[in-house]
Amino acid sequence: MGSNMAECHPVAFRWPLKARTDHDAVLMHVDPRFTRTSAACNLHVPIRAGSDIAFLGALIKFVINSKRWNEDPFFREYVVNYTNAATLVNPEFRDTEELDGVFSGLAPDGKSYANATWSYQRNQAPPKAKGGVGPFSDLLLQQVPGRPKTDPTLQDPNCVLQIVRKHYARYTPDLVEKVCGCSAEQFLKVAQTMLDNSGRDKTANITYAVGWTQHTVGVQIIRAAAMLQALLGNIGRPGGGVLALRGHATIQGSTDIATLYHSLPAYLNMPDGRKKHDSLKEFILTEAGPLATSYWGNYPKFAVSYLKAQFGAAATAENDYGYDYHPKITGDHSHMPMMLDMAAGKIKGFFVMGQNPAVGGQNARLQRKALAKLDWMVVRDYFETETAAFWRNSPEVLSGELKTADIKTEVFFLPAAAVAEMEGSFTNTQRLLQQHDKAADPPGDARSDSWFTYQLGKRLQKMYADSASNLDWGIKNLAWDYEPEAKEVAPWRIKDEPSAYKVLKEINGVTVADQKPLATFANLKEDGSTACGAWIYTGVIPEDGKNNAARRKPDQWISPNWGFAWPANRHIMYNRASADSQGKPWSEAKKLVFWDPDADSGTKDPAGNTVRGKWVAPSGEGIDFQPTKAPTMVGKDAALGFDWLSGNDAFIMRADGKAWLFAPAGLVDGPLPTHYEPYESPVANRVYRQQSNPVAKVWRTEGNVYHGVADPKYPIVVSTYRVTEHHLSGTMSRWLPWLAELMPELFCEVSPELAAEKGIRNAGYVTIVTARGEIEARALVTRRIKPFVIDGKKVHEIGLPWHWGWQGNAKGDVANDLSAMVGDPNVSIHEGKVFTCDIRAGRKGGRS
């Protein structure tokens, strides 16, 4: 669901298809369209775009009401031990069932939630303990809350399972039929297959991609899948899980080592002026306090080591490791508000590197017009992208809306090196770091992206070298030395590329004193003696001269010696859950990590005897747990991290060590996934009075006009998506004649039924209109697209792959000219997978 794997990740699809042909695995595709993925699956169930939570919620209800789930001891053992099903929630909590579509805690203006009522019931806090590994841990220890209360019989009405049961009570097959537009029979087939293929001997996997994320309820859709998988015992086990298929070579790396406004590397939050982040101590307490009983109990080490990597010797305990000089965010600075602020003239200078917002940006017309407000812009790419050329030949310039002479933006185009022309590492969608070596110098003045940033930094540092201002302390004291060793650049014409090895080594982390790499993040310190760019990557360079990302020894299964999977070469996260509560494998077929009571733990008891028992993985898989914590061991109450966690707390990054069916924290739009209609929908929400996500990110400004619910002017649902033959905004594919000829032009997929209604001819032109823009495309009339009957009303959907722009060997209008800026409240991802529009036969401006 939410993924068109065969088309967008064709090579990854090799494996499920192999499972189908060689092992009789059942592949099911739940998707609005019949795609190349559907064609390869046993079953395709079409559901209306944006109705995923209704479908998933009904799956959850089906599972927890099924006879097998209630009788097979496997499910109870897994759920009671590894999820928070038994945990008791604040009795003040009110569910959507009681408040007709919203949860308790909604602010009077209806735009945000306070989550106090979503919290756990807890025991008395333990007596305040001392003895942390450093000053920050000491403070955290003072704050450890009492353990959550539980009811292992799962009967308490406030226990999570009962809340979940109640929440999804009305998500019946009948509701699925009415909301999703598929038959109850098709739904039941999916549900039964999921259940039949989960258990001790079998696991089922759910794979998604941006088909789930690009919604105003994107995070909640994925949560719903995670809940289903947790209930089915499919997490932390081989063949199970919820797999995110991400779209770019190192999009995972860009998230891990975030070039994202809200995040520091390795998932530390960005200091925020709106939060209690006024000093490093407060920052750590605010951020780590609620998490300190998980592995995040080590947060102080991560934060201090990050600052040490940032400012080097200038970062000292006395100056809070330079924390005061680190910038703070003050709001949502993500892509969409960034472009809106640019349109408002707030932003003067813009670096665009390997990105093409003139095509790929939501409401792209608005984004292109925003570029014209800049004083300067630097574009780094291979080709003259639409973004680079916006001032020259964008639709706005051609239509006269913008005049080239009036655009005062100073534009720099810097040619970029291709991947084969530089050394570096990528992190793939499975968190696997892989090294790519340099094969040749890039042509002419083309340079690697690292070169650009490094050389720019060197220049700036020189310019600020004489500044005595506090404001410039950060750039002046930035640790910025990645000069290549002579042997690194010896074979090449270009001698001033920064050393990729030195950068990765800093990301990995070193001990400050001798600059030796850290072998594991367990060696990090919170006293400033270690520097580490991104703690989750520690271990990629375990010792000088050894780069685990460059390991290239495959095997038939997990291939632990191929690249490096963060964290600590763990390929399957939370893999402690692949063994039962006693540490024994659930079954021979699904054996991965288990407790070997006879193995030498490598430690000795005070008497000097060898302590026996440790977690083992014969496949070489990294163990995502404390290696010597026995399954029966009970955690300490007044402790941090692993010390607090018990031998059964497989989900070590959660403060209670459990997989969350109910999310007491971390989400801004509710603890349980709930069906809301997309922000623009042709139908009213049939499940609740609340139409759409109440706290969705909405920007009502000029040029970003939204359509109403069931807006008669825009009755048709449109999804944007990708095809195999192109890559995203097309910069890396539309300029390649080999790919251009495979998919030469923007097209719009239309059902024959809609085509008949509108007089659309196959291969003829259609014009698609929203309040944001108007584009034309070639029509592809196909039964792979179907109209849905939603609660008795016919709802037409059309599909628009969005790869095209006006530059390159394959051209077409910009599909994103139609989309609106509206986003998920948790992560500010836009809703590109479903919005409304109108379509008519013929070209733009009435030409036919």
Added chain:
Amino acid sequence: MAISRRKFLKITSGAIGGGVAAEIGILNVDTAAAAAKAGKAPIKSGRQVASICPYCAVGCGQIVTVSDAGEIVDIQGNPDSPINQGTLCPKGAATYQLVKNEQRWSTVKYRAPGSDRWEERPLEWAMSRIAELTKKTRDANFNEFQDLPDGKGGTVRKRVMNTYAIASLGGATMDNEWNYLHQKLMHALGVVYLENQARI
């Protein structure tokens, strides 16, 4: 490729089965010679460098072949990779054309404010100019403190050490190392409009 005429004929007639003999060499010419010649095909070869596909996040292994002259002559799947086992999708298979492409720009282009054309400029000049603009824009728009809502309807003065005048938007096909350097530099400069394709 030493293959006797007799053997060759046997092979072909075996393969042809009941068909008519496909060709007749007159003057007792050895038909195998032609076949053998066709068989001695030269093959692209050179130094092989391990790489990773630049497109999606599946992370397929690639092998880049470099000629003696240092030119990339071939890019295809790495059969060792447990991810793709030598296979590639159409985009991955086209990587060679991404690198070797007539339309690829390899010089710095500059468009002056209000101008209607690109001009070529030296890389050094562009870097100096960009650094200068960055410094100028940052210095003119740097915020040490800012009044922010205190949550009780009022405001409170907070140290923010940032600038809203510079924004950065990065793609997600650029190295981890770049991501690290870039966030490091941007944070050092106080840039908070720091975004990446990774959001979507």
Added chain:
Amino acid sequence: MSPDNVQVPEWAWYYIAVYFFVAGTSAGAYFIGAMEELFSSAKEREVSRAACYVAFPLLLLVPIPLIADLGRPGRFWHLFIYNQGGYPYLNLQSPMSVGSWVLLVFGGCTLLSFLDNLVADRVISFPLFSRYYNRIPRKLYALVGSLAGFFIAGYTGVLLNVTARPFWAATSPLMGALFLVSGASTGAAAISLYLIWRQRNAGEEVARLESFDRALMISELLLIAVLLVLAGHTAQLLVTLPFLVMFWLGAVALGIAAPLWFKYRSRRQHFGGAPHLAHYLCILAGGLLLRISLLQAGQL
């Protein structure tokens, strides 16, 4: 049955159909001449003389379209010599290969006949040749040349029949026969035209030629009828407008039926004059249009 996606060779009609026509006419003329040479009296040589004077010049034109249509005209010699081995090459399965060789043989025969007649007519003098001259070698190369001529006129049709293009394949095995008959007919017309041009009144010879030609043209009409029945739906193109004009009006009506009618009507008339001239031109034009039609009906 072949699918519609068998590719089209895109032979240019102005080269290939013209080649088919010119070679067919040359060959037709030559073997008619040869027939007279072989079976007729030594005195009656008007037709055979005319045939030799027609066949060779026409054949001289042949390589032009043939080579011009090649993708690599400079390599035409590869048809005879395998360039990588330097030895002669013949592929018996390929009408194109055999045809090329036979064309060479035929060319030799027409050249000899041509020279022979020039010597006989004392246009050129070649003492050595004249001294040993008698009718035996003439008969010999007439025999070889007429066999080659039969081949040249017919193989082009076979060549089309042994492809997978639906129309050409469906009309198998008759295209060769049709081209052969048509070549004989246009050859006869060419001889007659030559005779009119040279103002030779060959009397009886022409009358026999005419009766021979009538038989040919009747066979031609019959062959076309059977061929169309064989072609079935693959001949759909022949009922579209361009083919209605080119094939039905041009090749069949004006090129065969009308001249045939004229031949019967004017059996007793004096040979020569404008009407005769016109009807021979019609036969020739019809032969050309027939080949263009049948070539393009398989290519469009």
Added chain:
Amino acid sequence: MAKGMFIDTTICTGCKSCQVACKQWNGLAAEPAHFGKRSGVPYPVADNFTGDSYDNTGSLSATDWRHVRFIEQIDEQRREKRWLFSSDSCKHCSDAGCLNACPTKAIVRTDLGNVVVQQETCIGCKFCIPSCPYGVISFSEETGTVHKCTLCNDRIHNGLGTACAKACPTGSIRFGEVPDLRRRADARLAQLKGKGEKAQIYGYEEADGLKVFYLFTDRPGVYGQPEQPVVPQRRLVLCSLVTILTALGIGVAALVNFRERLNGKEEHHES
């Protein structure tokens, strides 16, 4: 010894990787016919949108040695839904029409059984083009010669498989020795039949056995392949006979016509 490929269309996902991998390895340009000029644009722009499902390249050509066909089979109610994909190329027939037709020995079969066009020999007569019952071989204006899949002649003679088979993400295209491939195909056929699916192998009998053969789940015609392909040269004998008979007929007719005089002049002849 004979090498070939087995195309299991049931696991093809229509990604077209084979098309690109082929071009990459064999150094083939994008098909010029797929691009046009646009005013003010200095480079060619693709204009080959067909509306025929996801197939925009249409057919094999001198630069498209592979072509993936897309067949949508979906009923109006969307109950029966199939989208068939089939990656097509030269089949390297055991009795190859193109090779039979070639007058210059430009088209030869190598010791590994693959049929290749020797570019330095081809004269561009184009006779092979209509002689292929599968519409494979194509003429290039650029080189003046014909081109088609060589079964990656250089690769297979250096111990490698074909570029398309190597790239194919799902293993739909398998390269190997023909008997091995046939065993694999038979096993897969049995597996599918065991599940009650209609399936057939295409290429065991055709043209004395195609070295590149297919597993289809519908009639070959649905996949754009001839149902009963005929090696055109198999008509040669009959065509020749009929033509010879006609020639004889004409000879006899001529004989009849010219005989009168022959009789009269017989004594002259004798003398």
